[in-house]
Amino acid sequence: xxxxxxxxxxxxxxxxxxxxxxxxxxxxxxxxxxxxxxxxxxxxxxxxxxxxxxxxxxxxxxxxxxxxxxxxxxxxxxxxxxxxxxxxxxxxxxxxxxxxxxxxxxxxxxxxxxxxxxxxxxxxxxxxxxx
Amino acid sequence: xxxxxxxxxxxxxxxxxxxxxxxxxxxxxxxxxxxxxxxxxxxxxxxxxxxxxxxxxxxxxxxxxxxxxxxxxxxxxxxxxxxxxxxxxxxxxxxxxxxxxxxxxxxxxxxxxxxxxxxxxxxxxxxxxxxxxxxxxxxx
Numbered sequence: 001x002x003x004x005x006x007x008x009x010x011x012x013x014x015x016x017x018x019x020x021x022x023x024x025x026x027x028x029x030x031x032x033x034x035x036x037x038x039x040x041x042x043x044x045x046x047x048x049x050x051x052x053x054x055x056x057x058x059x060x061x062x063x064x065x066x067x068x069x070x071x072x073x074x075x076x077x078x079x080x081x082x083x084x085x086x087x088x089x090x091x092x093x094x095x096x097x098x099x100x101x102x103x104x105x106x107x108x109x110x111x112x113x114x115x116x117x118x119x120x121x122x123x124x125x126x127x128x129x130x131x
Numbered sequence: 132x133x134x135x136x137x138x139x140x141x142x143x144x145x146x147x148x149x150x151x152x153x154x155x156x157x158x159x160x161x162x163x164x165x166x167x168x169x170x171x172x173x174x175x176x177x178x179x180x181x182x183x184x185x186x187x188x189x190x191x192x193x194x195x196x197x198x199x200x201x202x203x204x205x206x207x208x209x210x211x212x213x214x215x216x217x218x219x220x221x222x223x224x225x226x227x228x229x230x231x232x233x234x235x236x237x238x239x240x241x242x243x244x245x246x247x248x249x250x251x252x253x254x255x256x257x258x259x260x261x262x263x264x265x266x267x268x269x270x271x
Contacts, residue, residue, distance in 0.1 A: 009186045027185045064183075064190055090187065114183070114191065114234065114267065 001092060010087035011061055015075055017100055020085040023071055026063030026117075029086050031097060031127075033057055057099075057123035059086070065107060065115035072119050075103035081124035099127035133230035133270035135180065135192060141228040142175050142196060142221075142266070149220055155213040156200055165201075171208035173217070174199045178263065191234055191269040197242070199261035204246075214260035221264050234267040 011029050012020030037050035075082055085098035101121040109115040139162055146152055147160035158165060158172035165172045176197045183190040198217055202208025218238055225233045241262040249255035 007184055007186070011186070022187075025185050025190065027183075027190065063185060112237075112239075112265075 004089040004091055006089070008090045010085075010090050012085040012087070012098075013071055013075060013082055013103070015071065015078055015082040017081065017083045020083050020098065021071075023063075024069045025066035026061055028063070029059065029061035031057070031059035031086055033127075057127045058121060060118065060120040062116060062118035065109075065117050072103060072105040072117060073107075076105040076119070078103070084121055094131055095129075097127055097129045100124040101127070133189070133192075133268075135194075137228050137230065138192065138194060138226075138266060138268055139175065139177060139196075141226055142198070142264075145220060145226060146173055146175070146198070146217060149216070152213060152216045152220065155209055155216060156202070170203040170206040172201060173213065174201060189270045191267055192231075194266045194268075195239060196264045196266060197261055198264050199259055201247075201257050201259045204256040204258050208258065210245075210258045210260040214262060218262070226266065226268070228268055230270060231268040232271050234269055236264060236266050239263040239265040 009029060011023045011026050013023055014020040033055055035055045036053035038053050039048060040051050041048045081100040081102050083098065084101040084103070085096055087093060087096040100123070102124050103119055103121050105117060105119045107115060107117050143160050143162055152173070153159070156171045156173050158169040160173040160175060162175050165174060176199070178195040178197050180192060180194040182192055198221070200210045200213035200217060202210050221236050222238045224236055226236050227233065244261070245259060247257040247259060249257060
């Protein structure tokens with residue numbers, strides 16, 4: 001498969017943590033899979049030496065306010081994580097990452113523009129890629 | 132299927148269908164240019180247009196239009212009154228366009244220049260009162 005357009009990206013979420021449903025009017029998502037590294041440098045080493053710790057998996061996204069779907073804001077106040085599924089392109093729907101996540105949400109309403117929403121998320125469990 | 136040019140047409144239709152504006156600018160409302168020989172008219176021009184994408188579709192269209200009432204200086208046309216009427220018709224008013232939901236129409240500043248020398252006959256002056264209008268429409 002060739003490089004795809006982000007036009008067909010998807011963010012899906014289920015507050016019950018079972019079957020994620022696409023959130024509408026979004027236009028961007030990000031995910032970070034950065035691993036912390038522990039410094040184990042010893043006397044005599046010729047350079048710093050590090051070993052991997054745990055990955056810190058989190059991300060963000062944004063789009064426009066749409067009263068048809070306000071799941072993001074309900075999710076932001078949830079005390080239990082929902083299931084988040086992030087798809088780079090629905091043209092290849094089998095490629096995605098997903099897992100339980102806590103959500104935060106913001107809304108920005110400028111006088112001269114469309115009300116915009118943004119969200120951030122942190123993993124609440126394993127967040128693997130498929131396939 | 133939303134057709135962006137229908138937004139242009141809706142603006143022209145709304146302005147051109149107003150009897151008060153037509154009394155001031157009796158030659159009518161046109162896109163880009165008026166026919167030869169006209170002396171009091173309104174020109175609607177699309178300055179910029181942006182399609183704001185969302186995942187899997189179109190979010191909304193954001194167009195900036197220049198709406199310019201013009202009158203030959205000897206015609207007695209009142210471009211100031213015409214500009215005021217245009218603002219009454221467009222600013223914060225809904226615009227009905229097939230295939231779209233109106234988000235907002237609002238005045239968005241104005242360019243400089245109230246008098247223009249005719250490009251063919253330099254002895255002729257055109258009075259004008261152009262203003263920018265931002266039109267945001269969401270495809271349905």
